Amino acid sequence: MKTINIGRSDSFAILTNNIPVIFPGQFPKGYQNNVRWWGNISKEELHSTLPDGTARLLTMDLDIGDTCGLACPHCFRRDPRFDSVSKGNALTHEEIVAYVKEAKALGLKQVKILGRGEPFQNTRFLEFLETMTDMGIGVAVFSKGHVLGCDALASKYNSHRGINSSWELVKRLKDLKVSILLGFNSFDRDTQNAFTGVDKFSETALLKNYVDFRDQALINLVKAGFNEYIPGEATRLAMIAAPVKPENIDEIFGLYTWARVRNIYMLTCPTTISGKGLDELEREKQHADYVSQLEDLWAQIYIWAIQKNLISREAFLEDGVSLYPGCHVCNQTAAGFYLNLPGRINMCPGRVGGTTIFTRDIGEEASLKDVWVRSSNYQRAKYGKRYNYHCVARDGFSLPQNFYKNIEAKVMKRARDFGGTSAWAPRYFLSTIILIFCPNFNLSAGSSNAISLGSNSAGSKSSSPTQSTTSAYSGCLGFLRISNLS
Structure with missing residues (x-):
């Protein structure tokens, strides 16, 4: 595998030449259609209880840090309609760790890092990941990848830990209970730059080369073995093409198949109804055939996945269609919730407002457990009978009931x-x-x-x-x- 020459734009050729296919034909029997520590709960664990009868809190979404060098126009987090963060109301590193410890006593096994900024631009993030590994908690990290593919940025945020290159950072992550959910919307440079706001950056800005850094990050992660196939285990690497927009919808099927045959989970979904996702939703409404295009895309992905034995016919019949086409069903709203940076707890990131906000300030609550047991997510966890909850946030709001x-x-x-x-x-x-x-x-x-x-x-x-x-x-x-x- 080679280091990318900055300025080259043919991502498809570069990545195809550097990342070999693992499954050229059928997927092996028993293949795990998942990415580790995302928060996808198995049928055996979902709706399980503690010895005292309390439904288990099995997963939790978290924010770590508030710094991001990108400007994604659809970002659900960095927008006052989602929340506002100041030095006075942001949870500290120590407070976040303490809440994770409290959640572990309720059954927590994994956390997913959503924001509020780019996690790897937080100088204490590696410390946090090491702490989670020591606690036995797996972590799935949403990242745009620029720190994982740029030596200068990796050193900037991690030199105090003795890490001075992106490769050194990725190697350290491989030793931890960490999966990487790499933002990847398009092989096309112009399209990808528009998705991250880089198209508006100065020509001299370091992140003007974002696509090269992202591609190098993917190469580094594969070289380190994040997509290694281990029978009976899910991959530790995902490509995230979210949200799917009219501008890249025709590319999603190709991205999905390209990634999956390389044992890279590939997930896409429609926009959230939160933050700048509200603007994206209104924009998409101007495309009259957008939802029907989504339905065709979802069906195309499922047909390919079933033909390749990635998803068995029996699993499709039993589990139904997921919000995430060709991927594990979403059931996190029956297993956990989202603790964000200013201490608010939400149902999930998909929609924010009214009954989806379980508390506006965890610091004013007696305990994390108190918030959990009175939440609607707890009602699903304790009394629900389903495995596939589709998307409680979007269904009937941005997605039609049918x-x-x-x-x-x-x-x-x-x-x-x-x-x-x-x-x-x-x-x-x-x-x-x-x-x-x-x-x-x-x-x-x-x-x-x-x-x-x-x-x-x-x-x-x-x-x-x-x-x-x-x-x-x-x-x-x-x-x-x-x-x-x-």
């Missing part, structure tokens, strides 16, 4: 291409009937043993978290008796 069932129907229609139709025929027939006669029926609510009825997320008008939403299918119940079809 989003997932439309995708499932498109995939079912292609069932004959997967090598036999017998396992799919009953489900495809019923899904077609349901789409016609029962438009509010939820085909892929994520039940482990049946097609589930209704989304019934906490905070709905149902009288209890486990009550079925009967209004959605009352007109169909006499016609269809659906049970154990998976």
Whole structure:
């Protein structure tokens, strides 16, 4: 593997030549379709409880630091509509570690670092990661990669720890319980620069070479073995193309397949409804066919993943469509929450406001546990029965209620291409009937043993978290008796 010459723009050729394919054909049986420590909870652990009956807090999103050298126009974090941070209200390094320790007593196993800035621009971040490893907590880190691919930046933020190059930093990270979720929106330099705001930077600015630093970061991470295939274990490297926009939607399928055959998890999703994501959502509404394009893209990814045995037919039928196409389902709103830099606790980063804010200041609470047990996420964790919660934040707000069932129907229609139709025929027939006669029926609510009825997320008008939403299918119940079809 070679070091990138700054100024070269052909990311696709450079990365393809430096990062070999690991799975040229079918994915191996039992392949783990996940990235370690993201916060994707297994069926065995989801809804589990402590000995005293308290639902476990299994995952938590965190902010570390407030410095970022980029200017992503869609950033959900660095915007006053999400929150505001000052020296007086920001949690300290020591306070964050203390809250993680408190969460560990509630069952915490992993944390995901979202912001508020670029984590690797925090001079104490490596110290934090070392502390988490010592505590037995795995960490998945969202990063744009410029510090991981630029020697000058790696030294600037880590020389006091004896690290003076990006390669030295990446090697140190490999020894810790850390996965890297690398921002990667496009192989095209101009498109990628627009996604990070670099297109507006001065020609003399160091980060004008952002794409080269990002590419070098990916090469460094692969060289260090973050995407090493170990049977039975998930990869420790992901490429994150989020949000998917009209400007890069045609490139997402290619990014997905390019990454997955190299044992790199590749995740995309629509914009958040928070921070600058609110502006992005309004902009996307000007593209009349955007949602239908998303549905086609999701279906295309699932069809490829099933054909390649990345996702088995049985898993697709049982788990349903994920918010993240071709990836693990999202269930973190039934397993944890988001503690951000000024001490506010949110449902998740997807949507912020009203009932999605569980406390505005953790410092005013008696304990982290008190916030957890009174939250709507706890209601899902304690009383929920689902595995796939789709996206509690977006569903019915920025995504139409029929989003997932439309995708499932498109995939079912292609069932004959997967090598036999017998396992799919009953489900495809019923899904077609349901789409016609029962438009509010939820085909892929994520039940482990049946097609589930209704989304019934906490905070709905149902009288209890486990009550079925009967209004959605009352007109169909006499016609269809659906049970154990998976």
